[in-house]
Amino acid sequence: MTIHSNPTVDDVAKLAGVSTATVSRCLNNPEKVLVATRKKVQVAVDELGYTPNFGGRYLASNRSRTMGAVIPTIENAIFARGIQAFQEVLANSGITLLISTSGYDPQLEFENIQALVSQGAEGLLLIGTARPKKTYEFLKLRNIPHIIAWNHRRNREHLYVGFDNHFAMRELTNTVLNMGHYRIAIIAGPTVNNDRIADRLSGAQDAIKKATGASLIIKFSHSNSSPILAGQAFEELMALEIRPTVIMCSNDALAVGAIMRARDMGINVPDDISITGFDDIDVAEIVTPSLTTVHVPHRRMGQAAAELLLSIRAGKTDQKSIKLETRVVLRHSLQTKK
Amino acid sequence: MTIHSNPTVDDVAKLAGVSTATVSRCLNNPEKVLVATRKKVQVAVDELGYTPNFGGRYLASNRSRTMGAVIPTIENAIFARGIQAFQEVLANSGITLLISTSGYDPQLEFENIQALVSQGAEGLLLIGTARPKKTYEFLKLRNIPHIIAWNHRRNREHLYVGFDNHFAMRELTNTVLNMGHYRIAIIAGPTVNNDRIADRLSGAQDAIKKATGASLIIKFSHSNSSPILAGQAFEELMALEIRPTVIMCSNDALAVGAIMRARDMGINVPDDISITGFDDIDVAEIVTPSLTTVHVPHRRMGQAAAELLLSIRAGKTDQKSIKLETRVVLRHSLQTKK
DNA sequence: GAATTAAATGTAAACGCTTACATAAAATAA
DNA sequence: TTATTTTATGTAAGCGTTTACATTTAATTC
Structure with missing residues (x-):
């Protein structure tokens, strides 16, 4: 078996007979490249099975295309549903979800947040408001966009996407x-x-x-x-x-x-x-x-959180918290008391 | 507010009066550095609030500390449970989970796999065996360690962690x-x-x-x-x-x-x-x-998959598929027919 | 005390990508 | 036609790490 390291932009460029800059543009700003050139590059990409190297990309562009979520547990339908929606919206914009679970432990949540940030997460989804000051200080120090979901507060220090x-x-x-x-x-x-x-x-x-x-x-x-x-x-x-x-x-x-x-x-x-x-x-x-x-509209909560994070990423600055409505659902387990 | 980009190894090295190599060693192989030097570096790290840049790290070391999973949906208890266990085991080894959902669509699964690989996933967890040839070819071409879970096959081409x-x-x-x-x-x-x-x-x-x-x-x-x-x-x-x-x-x-x-x-x-x-x-x-x-032992399946992936990452080479046992659980919905 | 070995640190070259800037080619204006 | 603008592509300089390899310093041996 031949040892061959993964193909790089150089390989693609050479095979397609263009420069690395053009390859890069095909991937990131295709509209800036002639359709014919684009096709040549596409052929080379397919032939080599090329996918951009994340490290190089991140290093050069300072963007990881990654968002993080720290939730208590996936094994709870209410989080699973919201996270699923969150992930779907992110994926539509080419963003990958980094996920981590804290088991309702604020210290572990803090460590997870640090880990995700050092993995390059461009933004974070967090559940609820109960966490130590140091966590918030870290988020502020590193200037990490973050959404607090599953609850809502009136204060304007953080962005909430939740319900009351x-x-x-x-x-x-x-x-x-x-x-x-x-x-x-x-x-x-x-x-x-x-x-x-x-x-x-x-x-x-x-x-x-x-x-x-x-x-x-x-x-x-x-x-x-x-x-x-x-x-x-x-x-x-x-x-x-x-x-x-x-x-x-x-x-x-x-x-x-x-x-x-x-x-x-x-x-x-x-x-x-x-x-x-x-x-x-x-x-x-x-x-x-x-x-x-x-x-509780879990799916909409996840979607809204993702959209908010994406628009912050896109540079929109004056984002506001979102309060979602809940409603009482009457079924058979509750009966009038005579 | 002053704009200051994040501190780098160079900053730390300068402040501590050592070389970048020493700083790097302090972080990755502390035992190779004199305790006194280590302390100087630590002081500098703390003072600057330095954390290593992920892109640089990945580019130089070719390790992302990241594993990927592509599942049909999180919103299904059977996957949620397995993935939760999978994530826990990874986290214990300092590995972050990249997650992505395909909605049972093989084409989308393929794209997700590519995305995760290009995000640096060092290994993948996949569900079931039904996927186009090109997906397997891609995995082979890029030499990505992967586990196929939730099902089991006798063939030795892939690693399975599942049940029959x-x-x-x-x-x-x-x-x-x-x-x-x-x-x-x-x-x-x-x-x-x-x-x-x-x-x-x-x-x-x-x-x-x-x-x-x-x-x-x-x-x-x-x-x-x-x-x-x-x-x-x-x-x-x-x-x-x-x-x-x-x-x-x-x-x-x-x-x-x-x-x-x-x-x-x-x-x-x-x-x-x-x-x-x-x-x-x-x-x-x-x-x-x-x-x-x-x-079906979903948790054990997730755990076993993670452990397998971790040991491959650690360089162990002769890993084998794991077949887990299921058992019939008799409850009230099935009755003897007279 | 000189010669040898071991330990600690430094130097500098990758790693793979993006992007400002330079250049060439084509379209438009004068 | 020539000058100007627009469009497409190329060149090359980083981005922040890690890590062979080189060098210096300290410890050991004879």
Whole structure:
């Protein structure tokens, strides 16, 4: 087997009988090259199986054509869907996605961000607002364009593409209250390093505070979306002498866990107790009873984040945060309380 | 604000009073540098906030610390899970994951592969075996280490980390036959560009051919995993004058679609008809009735693929394909036929 | 103490690309 | 026709690293 290093612009140029500059132009600004020349070059490129060397390209142009995303985990439908859309939009502009997962650990997120930046990421997609100051300082120091998604804040220091978790949960809670529920329990993942859950919780509390005669119990699950732990929490709530009339879960995965445990325990949802979720993932429709939840436009969020990052890259300077709307989806797991 | 481009090795070398070679060694082979010198350099690095330029580094060393994956879609739990594991293992070795999705389109997959390679991917994770010759030729021409996952072949031309879809489906079909079913229908996604589904189909056919007195009907859904289209196919099967006794679906998503439609139509699963899936995604346990399916070790597959790629990168040369075991998981959607 | 070996550091040449600038050719204007 | 502008292509200088190889310095041996 002959050892042959990858073809370079020089090889292509020689084969096509043009200069390296022309080859480069064919690749980057084809409109500046005569169609006939372009064709010759294309033939040479195909024949050699040439693809530009990234290092050389990046070094010469100072552009990596790469964007990074640091998310808690891909193994969660809500992130998977948004990231998929994010990647699609980037790919349409010839940008490759660098991906990294932090497992909800802010320190690991920081290291991942550094790694992605040193890999040349031209911009970053980050989830939520909960991270140490040093992370933001690093982003500022290195002047890295970044989008904070899955949540929203009014401040103008960062760009947000997300929705108002607090508001959405308040809306859902109001719906629940209006349906006559008065003893509300919440099963929530840990709020440490998770502003989305913290916001949802405070949203529910807000609504309940304003309602008269409604009470609240909060149970924390030890994992953000473990159906099994949610089942455990559900059991504890059912063991109470005065049972809640409704259990609101901080996301659909927990709600599904609660519903499953109810089924195992012979408790009827929603006749004996109502349950709600948050996110509107696929399972919400599949589970029995189907889940009342808050619909979140994950795909649009990913798309919008990518578009924002691309327009910053293109030099547009006055970008604004984007707030997406959510809506309560009524299904069978929530029932009027008589 | 002063415009200052990022510090370079030269800046660091000058400030520390050493040569660029020494700076480089401090970063890459610290043991080759005197501790005292190392400290001087460290001070300079910290003072300037220096981080090595990726392009320069890659160009000079020809290593990108990057691996690529081209998958059909992230928005499918079976890939998300495997990719998550794949990424975790890579990250532990300081390798960043480049990700790209093809939407089951071989041409787009080819382009994505080229893009990732030109972004410097040192190795690739690919899904399944169905792709045009030119893709393989490109991989060979450029000598790109690559793993083919989610399926398995005996040939030694490529490295596989997967499971035997044909065998697994045959096993499941035998289980179904042993439980007394004799009229079997299959709802399958399109087999074009999807060797996994094609293999599963042939596995089922194999088993049925060997059984006496069993018949088979095949319905194709127009999408790989659309629960809605599966529902439609289910309805058509139910409209037959002689109904099947069991419907086997080529994956869990389709099976769930069928179960939902059955519920809507007032048909009882499994009393009126049995249904099976494939993959054992989370929903399989959640849906009512819970789904009999084939368990696939997605996480282990992702891990193994990453480890293989890493050891190739480390120079180990005699790597072998890995075949992972699947197992039939019996749940409530499949019932003995009397 | 001189000769030899080992260790630490320096010098400078790639690596493959883009792009400002130079040049040549073609189109237009005078 | 000649002068001017426009268009297409070529030339060559970086971009920031790494790493053979050369050189200097220190340690060891005889």
